[in-house]
Amino acid sequence: MQRNIIDAHIHFDHYKENEQQMIVQSMDRWNIKGLITVSQDLPSAEKNLLLAKTYSGIYPAFGYHPEQSLPDETELAAFFDWIAEHEKEMVAIGEVGLPYYMRRDNKQIKLEKYIELLEQFILLAKRYDKPIILHAVYEDTSIVCDLLEKHSVRKAHFHWFKGDEKTVERMLENGYYISFTPDIVYEKEIQALAARYPLEQIMVETDGPWPFAGLFEGKLTEPKMIHESLKMIALIKKMELQQVYHEIYENTLTFFKLKLK
Template sequence: METKLIDAHIHLDFYTTEEQKQIIESLDKHQIEGLITVSQNLKSAKSNLALSKTYCTIQPAFGYHPEQTLPSEKEIVQLTEFILTQEQDMVAIGEVGLPYYLRQETDLKLEEYINLLEHFIMLAKRTKKPIILHAVYEDAPVVCSLLEKHSIDKAHFHWFKGDDKTMQRMLTNGYFISVTPDIVYKPKIQRIAKQYPLEQLMVETDGPWPFSGPFENKRTHPKMLHESIKVIAHLKQIDRTAVYQQIYENTRSFFTL
């Protein structure tokens, strides 16, 4: 049975150097062909670029994670220049989006985050690269409107959580989503995966984010994706080999690998 997979979203630079080495050296054993390594900021982007130069299994994406303080104008300029200089080495703009969780903890000016996201959306259009999005719950429709405004069709909503109306809008627009290993034990994520077309679905770890259930107290590793595939096949009542093949092809095609 063909069981190759690509982790569509991992923060590899958040692992220690030793953990990075252990993960990368074990990928072949676990039939993981590659990792899409998303970035938190400029420093993170530089780290992921360096990893990609060392390991051919690493495919970096460059962006500014929204669940943090807004960057200064100087930081935005520096990151933008880096992206435009290194665009041949990146597979996507990301991780970018809106600060849903940060907003629950502190008052912030959402409009400024929306403006920053629009800047990255325009960068994605300029560089002709897909965009990896952090946009959950009520933020997802806002992001959909921005994508539609700029006629962006290659959008990946990682670890998506949202209502049926927004999900229908996303799938109609051809946007992709990915699910993490929490699909193994969370009914809400199972419901989303069951409804979303297999042809627009990918799998990710979002590592080193930790998971519960059967993954309690285990370091997040791309090998966990195989458990996600089992659940997706069961939910959709589709042969597991066909699920592996479709999700693998989805990821390769979306990121032009």
């Protein structure tokens, strides 16, 4: 018997309409109680809000994904005004962070303006008392931790996190959460991180429709894949599977203050 799960990070608006319908229709079968759907920009946030009003179990987060060009001042002001208008309808600020992969491919990209934008979103999260969903990996994470600490923001979720031991220790001390994608089933680096991080600060996600390898090769990324992630976490932690399901489910409910529909 499958236990309850929540996908803590999915780009639901990026799926085709027929794929969205298929996922929603299969949620009861796979005991998927909710999808935290993150936004790319204002049009993405508008789509996610509409999806949340269309389908039960969809919980939107509003943010500007960092792996793209910066918005101009007019675009950003319009987005912040829109968030202010709809802040009661979002469960988090996200996805926001720093452009690690874009900078890796283009050394000319300057980080300062991205840091300024991230700080504005951190202040929004604090103003509206919402958790923040972060795209920050490797050396970028210390910059993000500096900003979170500066503004005393502790409800932080680093999705698909990767980083060194010193950074992990800092995140643990601050009570930050991380989430694991289906790549935990086959990636040794991610398995090692799962062994290190305490269960009470862990969630699970798909980051769909991002594709995965291994037994997921060639398959549409769906929330039901999380069941395989949870089995691997239980194996790594040497814990009863039922306990892992229960704690991660409760972690997610509490972190996002979800009142399931």
